[in-house]
Amino acid sequence: MEAKNNRIVIAIDGFSSCGKSTMAKDLAKDLGYIYVDTGAMYRSVTLYALRHGMFAADNTIDTEALQKAMPEINISFRLNTGTGRPDTFLNGECVEKEIRSMEVSSHVSPIAALPFVRQALVRQQQEMGKEKGIVMDGRDIGTVVFPDAELKIFVTASAEVRAQRRYDELKQKGMAADFNEILKNVEERDYIDTHRETSPLKQADDALVLDNSNMTIPEQKEWLKQKFEETMEKLG
Numbered sequence: 001m002e003a004k005n006n007r008i009v010i011a012i013d014g015f016s017s018c019g020k021s022t023m024a025k026d027l028a029k030d031l032g033y034i035y036v037d038t039g040a041m042y043r044s045v046t047l048y049a050l051r052h053g054m055f056a057a058d059n060t061i062d063t064e065a066l067q068k069a070m071p072e073i074n075i076s077f078r079l080n081t082g083t084g085r086p087d088t089f090l091n092g093e094c095v096e097k098e099i100r101s102m103e104v105s106s107h108v109s110p111i112a113a114l115p116f117v118r119q120a121l122v123r124q125q126q127e128m129g130k131e132k133g134i135v136m137d138g139r140d141i142g143t144v145v146f147p148d149a150e151l152k153i154f155v156t157a158s159a160e161v162r163a164q165r166r167y168d169e170l171k172q173k174g175m176a177a178d179f180n181e182i183l184k185n186v187e188e189r190d191y192i193d194t195h196r197e198t199s200p201l202k203q204a205d206d207a208l209v210l211d212n213s214n215m216t217i218p219e220q221k222e223w224l225k226q227k228f229e230e231t232m233e234k235l236g
């Protein structure tokens, strides 16, 4: 891949709740790049499936109905001028809060494992990055969506640290939270995300690894900025 107008593609992958999106959003803001949270896209499809009764009582998914509905599921991002960050819209409705609920969190992994869902969302993500100047975070960005991204980061942290962060985030938003339930959810999602057949979470060979278990947000920000500068220098 070649930088366009000196703008590059930055792929940030890693486990759930490891602070990827905070880092990615801050970097995009500093650079004036577009930020795309691909997890929000899988969460939006999950919310749609939940709302349309596509999960049976035993949590199996009516894949036929979902596949048929895919062309009608429109996901977009709009900048929230209050927070300075993009909000997620599902068919024109702001669902930023709904997609972060425990209900969506505990149903999203099987949805993200469906090949036809991945195919549709990956296509949209590649379209969003065509003009470069983008920071995208997810699980398969450096491996599948943009295998030629100029800068790839793989973020990791212990499951306990990640569960604590999600707990704090929910509490801060005034939402219900139970630490043990969250930890169980984090571990289950790690397992499904790394073991699924289609695009499992794995580190790209050329990704730079960041274990942020014991790092503060400003420290991570500094680390990332440095990696960005080194990449730009290399590209000349």
Ligand code: DC
Residues within 6 Å of the ligand: 016, 017, 038, 039, 040, 042, 043, 108, 109, 112, 113, 137, 138, 139, 140, 141, 189, 193
């Ligand atoms: O990053 P997150 O926790 O919001 O992601 C929600 C779910 O979506 C998670 O179970 C993994 C999945 N996901 C994925 O499979 N591929 C991506 N590019 C992003 C998220």
